[in-house]
Amino acid sequence: MDLIAELPKGNRRALARAITLVESTRAQDRDxxxxxxxxxxxxxxxLRIGLSGTPGxxxxxxxxxxxxxxxxxxxxxxxxxxxxSSARSGGSILxxxxxxxxxxxxxxAFIRPSPSQTQLGGVARRTREVVRLCExxxxxxxxxETVGVGQSETMVADISDVFALLMxxxxxxxxxxxKRGIMEIADLVIVNKADGDLKAxxxxxxxxxAGALRLLRKRSGxxxxxxxxxxxxxxxxxxxxxxxxxxxxxxxxxxxSGFWQTRRQDQDQRWFDQELHxxxxxxxxxxPKSARIVEEAREAIHQGTRTPVRAAAQILASxxxx
Amino acid sequence: MDLIAELPKGNRRALARAITLVESTRAQDRDxxxxxxxxxxxxxxxLRIGLSGTPGxxxxxxxxxxxxxxxxxxxxxxxxxxxxSSARSGGSILxxxxxxxxxxxxxxAFIRPSPSQTQLGGVARRTREVVRLCExxxxxxxxxETVGVGQSETMVADISDVFALLMxxxxxxxxxxxKRGIMEIADLVIVNKADGDLKAxxxxxxxxxAGALRLLRKRSGxxxxxxxxxxxxxxxxxxxxxxxxxxxxxxxxxxxSGFWQTRRQDQDQRWFDQELHxxxxxxxxxxPKSARIVEEAREAIHQGTRTPVRAAAQILASxxxx
Numbered sequence: 001m002d003l004i005a006e007l008p009k010g011n012r013r014a015l016a017r018a019i020t021l022v023e024s025t026r027a028q029d030r031d032x033x034x035x036x037x038x039x040x041x042x043x044x045x046x047l048r049i050g051l052s053g054t055p056g057x058x059x060x061x062x063x064x065x066x067x068x069x070x071x072x073x074x075x076x077x078x079x080x081x082x083x084x085s086s087a088r089s090g091g092s093i094l095x096x097x098x099x100x101x102x103x104x105x106x107x108x109a110f111i112r113p114s115p116s117q118t119q120l121g122g123v124a125r126r127t128r129e130v131v132r133l134c135e136x137x138x139x140x141x142x143x144x145e146t147v148g149v150g151q152s153e154t155m156v157a158d159i160s161d162v163f164a165l166l167m168x169x170x171x172x173x174x175x176x177x178x179k180r181g182i183m184e185i186a187d188l189v190i191v192n193k194a195d196g197d198l199k200a201x202x203x204x205x206x207x208x209x210a211g212a213l214r215l216l217r218k219r220s221g222x223x224x225x226x227x228x229x230x231x232x233x234x235x236x237x238x239x240x241x242x243x244x245x246x247x248x249x250x251x252x253x254x255x256x257s258g259f260w261q262t263r264r265q266d267q268d269q270r271w272f273d274q275e276l277h278x279x280x281x282x283x284x285x286x287x288p289k290s291a292r293i294v295e296e297a298r299e300a301i302h303q304g305t306r307t308p309v310r311a312a313a314q315i316l317a318s319x320x321x322x
Numbered sequence: 323m324d325l326i327a328e329l330p331k332g333n334r335r336a337l338a339r340a341i342t343l344v345e346s347t348r349a350q351d352r353d354x355x356x357x358x359x360x361x362x363x364x365x366x367x368x369l370r371i372g373l374s375g376t377p378g379x380x381x382x383x384x385x386x387x388x389x390x391x392x393x394x395x396x397x398x399x400x401x402x403x404x405x406x407s408s409a410r411s412g413g414s415i416l417x418x419x420x421x422x423x424x425x426x427x428x429x430x431a432f433i434r435p436s437p438s439q440t441q442l443g444g445v446a447r448r449t450r451e452v453v454r455l456c457e458x459x460x461x462x463x464x465x466x467e468t469v470g471v472g473q474s475e476t477m478v479a480d481i482s483d484v485f486a487l488l489m490x491x492x493x494x495x496x497x498x499x500x501k502r503g504i505m506e507i508a509d510l511v512i513v514n515k516a517d518g519d520l521k522a523x524x525x526x527x528x529x530x531x532a533g534a535l536r537l538l539r540k541r542s543g544x545x546x547x548x549x550x551x552x553x554x555x556x557x558x559x560x561x562x563x564x565x566x567x568x569x570x571x572x573x574x575x576x577x578x579s580g581f582w583q584t585r586r587q588d589q590d591q592r593w594f595d596q597e598l599h600x601x602x603x604x605x606x607x608x609x610p611k612s613a614r615i616v617e618e619a620r621e622a623i624h625q626g627t628r629t630p631v632r633a634a635a636q637i638l639a640s641x642x643x644x
Contacts, residue, residue: 038632129631268623268630275634276616280602283638294598301590308590309451310360312597316605 004039010076010138012110022129023115037129040136046078047251048131050160051145052153052182057168058192060099062234063145067100069240070141071108078134079103082127082146082156083114110139124155125278128271131159157185158267161260162247164188167209169201183212187227187250190243195233206231223253290319326361332398332460334432344451345437359451362458368400369573370453372482373467374475374504379490380514382421384556385467389422391562393430397463400456401425404449404468404478405436432461446477447600450593453481479507480589483582484569486510489531491523505534509549509572512565517555528553543581548572612641 003021006014022033053059067077079100103109115126127144134142144159146152157163165186183189189209194202209229228246232239254260285291293315300306325343328336344355375381389399401422425431437448449466456464466481468474479485487508505511511531516524531551550568554561576582607613615637622628 034632034635037629040629042626125631132629265624269620272619272623272630272634275630276603276606276637277599279634279638280606280641281598283641284598284602297594298591301594302587304364307359307362307454308594308597309447310356312594312601313356315598316601319602319605 003036007133007136008041008138012137015110015133015137016112018133019112019130022133023126033129037132040132044135044138046131046135046139046142047247048142048144048159048161049247050153050156050163051143051166052147052156052163053145053166053192055147057166058234059145059147059166062166062190062192062232063143064100064103065234065237066240066243067103067109067143068106069237069244071103071106074108075140076108076110076138077103078110078112078137078139078142080112080127080130080134080142080144081114082124082144082152110134110137124159125275127155128159153182154185158270161254161263162187162250164190164243164247167191167205169193169198170205170208183227187222188243188246189213189227189229191229191231192234194231194239195236202231223249226250284315284319287319290315293318325358329455329458330363330460334459337432337455337459338434340455341434341452344455345448355451359454362454366457366460368453368457368461368464369569370464370466370481370483371569372475372478372485373465373488374469374478374485375467375488375514377469379488380556381467381469381488384488384512384514384554385465386422386425387556387559388562388565389425389431389465390428391559391566392463393425393428396430398430398432398461399425400432400434400459400461400464402434402449402452402456402464402466403436404446404466404474432456432459446481447596449477450481475504476507480592483576483585484509484572486512486565486569489513489527491515491520492527492530505549509544510565510568511535511549511551513551513553514556516553516561517558524553543576543579543585545571545575606637606641609641612637615640 001014001017003014003018007018018036021029021036024030024033051059051063053062063079067079070077100111104111112130131142131144144156146156153163163185165182165188167189169191191202191206191209194206206229213227213229226246230239230242230246232243234240251260254263284294297306297311297315301308301311323336323339325336325340329340340358343351343358346352346355373381373385375384385401389401392399422433426433434452453464453466466478468478475485485507487504487510489511491513513524513528513531516528528551535549535551548568552561552564552568554565556562573582576585606616619628619633619637623630623633
């Protein structure tokens with residue numbers, strides 16, 4: 001299949017194949033992937049929405065509901081998962097797509113599980129490329145979801161145009177274990193399950209987050225009222241239109257102010273920095289002798305018999321000679 | 323002067339010279355510094371206290387007061403400044419030591435301004451080494467201060483055993499622009515200026531921070547009551563004994579639980595990672611051809627004419643050949 005010809009037509013099978021190519025670690029595939037990435041058209045941009053939420057907040061239900069809300073308007077939606085822990089668990093957080101049964105059957109939707117962590121910084125690197133592939137395939141919205149393990153939220157935020165945090169109604173007076181630092185990058189805090197018995201709790205939780213967001217420093221590049229807390233019921237689809245209106249308002253404001261373009265350019269520079277960083281480490285580790293010395297150095301540092309500076313200097317000196 | 327012989331005697335002139343050596347960027351000095359670092363005795367540990375606070379919170383007054391409080395007990399105190407912006411401002415945040423007039427004349431104190439940012443990741447790398455030098459010179463406490471620009475707080479926290487955030491009394495109901503993510507790493511939030519007209523405001527602010535800290539997730543490795551908010555008057559020295567008691571309580575608890583040693587070992591591994599990271603980038607940039615290509619690549623990425631992945635791959639391929 002001629003991927004470069006088929007992708008712009010929105011061929012989902014071509015997209016799936018292109019992603020598999022990009023995620024492959026075989027040297028020959030890597031070259032083909034690099035070639036493909038270089039040939040992608042650059043005239044298409046999707047709205048990239050990052051979404052984080054811990055297990056139990058109803059993330060799958062929300063994505064299914066929100067995705068269907070968008071495809072019903074004729075928009076084409078891609079859903080990508082980022083799970084840096086998937087190497088350990090051996091599986092993907094999207095599982096077999098049964099999590100989003102209706103959306104996965106929608107011809108205007110494309111769902112792709114998280115790749116395994118097979119190389120240094122792999123998930124972030126590959127996800128950036130997959131986002132580009134989805135844009136080339138003409139998707140209007142790319143939703144990038146993460147469970148928020150470790151640095152994954154920061155990583156997803158750095159790939160997204162808009163970052164949303166999905167929460168569940170809380171019981172008491174505590175802001176449920178939001179990792180500190182996450183509120184800083186959230187554009188939207190969305191309280192889910194605002195239905196039935198939980199509606200009152202959701203209203204209270206939403207007010208709590210609205211208060212917490214007000215305490216935080218105003219960011220440049222944001223319209224009045226953002227970052228914003230709102231509530232939805234993914235079950236009844238109530239509030240989804242408001243979330244979508246908020247996201248569009250944010251997009252329009254940022255595009256007009258130039259913040260949008262600057263942010264994407266900055267993201268590209270960081271992407272480049274990371275490619276260089278991991279690429280250099282790969283060069284180092286691809287030399288078996290260097291790789292062995294690195295492991296020995298780690299052990300010596302752990303034992304306290306070698307200083308980190310000394311250990312690194314020795315490795316770099318030996319690397320330079322090869 | 324035989325630095326390796328003089329340092330363990332606590333010779334302050336030897337310490338100053340050793341630091342100058344370590345901060346030097348001359349290749350010959352770098353080798354001598356590396357040699358010196360490798361020969362340092364490893365049997366001495368200081369209590370490393372990180373301290374952050376924005377301009378205006380009375381950081382210099384606090385350090386002077388707190389430093390004198392410690393030297394009065396016979397402890398030897400080193401004060402280091404970390405200011406990642408000092409390359410731009412051209413000066414150091416510690417200026418000419420007039421900021422801490424009494425402490426700088428104290429024979430049991432040693433004050434060292436922030437080095438200029440002359441190389442990649444330079445300030446963090448050199449500060450880690452300077453901390454080790456101070457330990458070798460028999461200092462009991464190393465106080466590492468930062469103004470909290472950019473990533474400097476995270477960096478200082480990663481060098482410290484205990485991290486404290488100094489705040490001023492706030493006027494209203496807002497938690498004054500604490501960078502989000504910083505509360506996460508603070509062991510102590512210290513509200514300064516709890517004296518005179520500001521005492522009531524300081525009491526209220528301290529209660530606010532105590533409340534905010536309670537909202538945050540409990541960390542493992544901490545005794546009951548930590549992270550903790552307290553208040554002091556650097557001017558009258560009121561509350562300094564409590565801050566010191568808190569720090570010692572934290573130290574004792576963590577040393578007994580093993581958290582202390584684990585944290586230092588983890589810090590050493592990250593130090594090693596960073597040395598490798600920056601060392602590899604230096605290797606790349608030390609080749610004039612590679613350095614020029616990197617700059618061209620940045621520009622092309624900015625213009626959107628080259629993708630970050632492609633640009634990085636080209637550079638790595640050319641680097642491998644040299």
